[in-house]
Amino acid sequence: MAARHFKQMDFEHWDRFYRANFFNSLGGFKSLNLLGTRSASGQENLGLFFSVIHIGAHPPLVGVLFRPHTVPRHTLENIYDTKELTLNAVSRGMVRQAHQCAAKYERGVSEFEATGLTPWYSKAHKAPYVKQSLLKAGCTFVEKQHIQANDTILLIAKIREVYLEEKAIAQDGFIHHEQLQTVSVNGLDAYYTPKLIERLVYPRPDAPVKKREDD
Amino acid sequence: MAARHFKQMDFEHWDRFYRANFFNSLGGFKSLNLLGTRSASGQENLGLFFSVIHIGAHPPLVGVLFRPHTVPRHTLENIYDTKELTLNAVSRGMVRQAHQCAAKYERGVSEFEATGLTPWYSKAHKAPYVKQSLLKAGCTFVEKQHIQANDTILLIAKIREVYLEEKAIAQDGFIHHEQLQTVSVNGLDAYYTPKLIERLVYPRPDAPVKKREDD
Numbered sequence: 001m002a003a004r005h006f007k008q009m010d011f012e013h014w015d016r017f018y019r020a021n022f023f024n025s026l027g028g029f030k031s032l033n034l035l036g037t038r039s040a041s042g043q044e045n046l047g048l049f050f051s052v053i054h055i056g057a058h059p060p061l062v063g064v065l066f067r068p069h070t071v072p073r074h075t076l077e078n079i080y081d082t083k084e085l086t087l088n089a090v091s092r093g094m095v096r097q098a099h100q101c102a103a104k105y106e107r108g109v110s111e112f113e114a115t116g117l118t119p120w121y122s123k124a125h126k127a128p129y130v131k132q133s134l135l136k137a138g139c140t141f142v143e144k145q146h147i148q149a150n151d152t153i154l155l156i157a158k159i160r161e162v163y164l165e166e167k168a169i170a171q172d173g174f175i176h177h178e179q180l181q182t183v184s185v186n187g188l189d190a191y192y193t194p195k196l197i198e199r200l201v202y203p204r205p206d207a208p209v210k211k212r213e214d215d
Numbered sequence: 216m217a218a219r220h221f222k223q224m225d226f227e228h229w230d231r232f233y234r235a236n237f238f239n240s241l242g243g244f245k246s247l248n249l250l251g252t253r254s255a256s257g258q259e260n261l262g263l264f265f266s267v268i269h270i271g272a273h274p275p276l277v278g279v280l281f282r283p284h285t286v287p288r289h290t291l292e293n294i295y296d297t298k299e300l301t302l303n304a305v306s307r308g309m310v311r312q313a314h315q316c317a318a319k320y321e322r323g324v325s326e327f328e329a330t331g332l333t334p335w336y337s338k339a340h341k342a343p344y345v346k347q348s349l350l351k352a353g354c355t356f357v358e359k360q361h362i363q364a365n366d367t368i369l370l371i372a373k374i375r376e377v378y379l380e381e382k383a384i385a386q387d388g389f390i391h392h393e394q395l396q397t398v399s400v401n402g403l404d405a406y407y408t409p410k411l412i413e414r415l416v417y418p419r420p421d422a423p424v425k426k427r428e429d430d
Contacts, residue, residue: 003349004384006377007339011275014388021388023272026352026377028246028304028392029399029409030269053268053280054245056365057238060226063280063362063369065268089243095412096424103418114420124222134218137241145360147278149371150271154278156364162221162241169219173229173236174402177243183412184244184399187389189427190414194244194399194407197310202404203318205329209311212404 025187029194032185034098035064036086036119036128037078044119044128046111047075048102050185052087060159062087062139067152074107076153083141084126085157088133092181095191124161134180136163174199240402244409247400249313250279251301251334251343252293259334259343261326262290263317265400267302275374277302277354282367289322291368298356299341300372303348307396310406339376349395351378389414 011019030050037045051065066076079085090098097115105114112119112128120131125138139157146153168179177194184192199212226234245265252260266280279300281291294300305313312330320326327334327343335346340353354372361368383394392409399407414427 002381003378004381005337006379008375011273011374016273018388019275020272021385022390023275023374024269025388025390025392026275026350026374027267027269027277027302028248028397029244030246031243033243051268052242053266054239054242055280055362055367056282057235058226058231059365060234060238060241061364062242065270065278067271087242092412096415099415100418100424103420105420109420122220135241142364143362145362145369147270147358147360147369147371149276149357149373150274152270154360154362154369156362158364159226159238159241160223163218164221166217166219170236173233173240174405175237175240177240177401178407182243184407184409186392186409187414189417190389191412192393192399192409193412194401194409197307197398197406197408199402199405200311200314203315205318205320205324209315 021187025190029184029186029192032090032098032183034088034090034101034130034133035075036088036130037075037084038082038127039078040081043108044110044112045074045078046101046117046130048098055156061142062157062159064155064157065152066155076155079141079155082126085139086125086127086129087137087139088130089135089177089180089182091134092183092193094132095183099189122161122163129163134165134168135175135182137161236402240405244399244401244407247305247313247398249303249305249316249345249348250290251303251345252290252299253297253342254293255296258323259325259327260289260293261316261332261345263313270371276357277372277374279370279372280367281370291370294356294370297341300354301340301342301344302352302354303345304350304392304395304397306349307398307408309347310398314404337376337378344378349380349383350390350397352376
């Protein structure tokens, strides 16, 4: 095993791009979602986020991390102002448009117009969805947590409605993202298509691990 | 497009397993890591986590979400007591052993012994690593945030050392997890091998999206 050992002193000596690439990719594969918001004055915004996490199922909650100095804050400001956002899964055919949404456009420029993605509105929700996305969730702001160690914000939102292709839903509620061609990301710029290995039965201390038969 | 529309009332009427599967898989593909800890009395513990997120690169910080009622708390208690943990990437050949680490073993049972994964110690760190893992990071506790909406804990830890196969590190610091055969997970039990589509150049408002030439 040709393993390298890196210590705190190495981290300090790396240039900031090397360090950012290394630690952004260390934890493993991430989800990516386009977050749609609208400002108080009605300006549409679409941001690319690698930091949406599952917080809970009942009530259905998601968390989104905002890093003040590296990510444009339009999305966060809009959520504070209007309390609404949408999550839109990114599928294989949308990768380059989604990536372009991370460019630092000025306030007043809509990433929808800049990238050719299409805003779409539901009856119940004021924030724009991405029409092309095959899994859309409309969320409302619940709370925020301030992480002191590096001045980041974890925003918590509640899911109030979901639009999803029926064929991707398994009998037990599991969403087969591979049937939506949803992609994964690692680091800041590497996109992946995941292939299912297997679903496993619920683990119990005294039972062997095995594949689910019903899926 | 045969999209279904689900509302809050639907979520309420689902049984709890359906709801858990649905919302755990909604956000997309996740990382998975084995977290190694040791209790104050020296008992080794290994837990499977789908909720490790990148918090920042300088200082290098990760976050781990703990859901009080659904996840055994031995890992969290050990971190409070000893301030140390390890992150260990799960590769293709370790999937079933990793999954089995999520079984609810009683206090006093080591998941290392139960699954056949091997504890390994570095000179600097008191928490056990998983010898078989090809990407290991030793971390120390920094702070915790209490998410009030559903009584979960976000724990923040600082990375102090990393053991990593040299071949997986790109010139710019990016870690090619596919070269380590690191897997991804979705929902509670579905494991995936991601395949690289492409790395893209840094997005700029006035430049077209394109593939990185240097990777």
